[in-house]
Amino acid sequence: MKVWAWLQPGNRIWKVVSDPENGTTRVYDHNDKIIYERSGLPKDVISVIEANFLTMVAANLSEEKTENDYSKEEASSVSYDNPMYV
Secondary structure (H helix, E strand, O other): OEEEEEEEOOOEEEEEEEEOOOOEEEEEOOOOOEEEEEOOOOHHHHHHHHHHHHHHHOEEOOOOOOHHHHHHHHHOOOOOOOOOOO
8 A cells, every 4th residue: 555645735735545455546635535536446557547647746655765865855846837736
């Protein structure tokens, strides 16, 4: 299972949980309410979602990060003009 943070306008964070073993993907809003859920997905479909969508718009919270990774994140800025933000 992987957990992703998806930054939204207004400094709100949505949580995306993808679970290839169970074939599910869920999106939770800033109040931890499920706003989107898909189940019965094959592992390869979830891998495509993670590789193409989530890595572009979200931060993977389930990966271990080094000190250097955190300093790179702090140096980057977020643009809300990006059409990928809802």
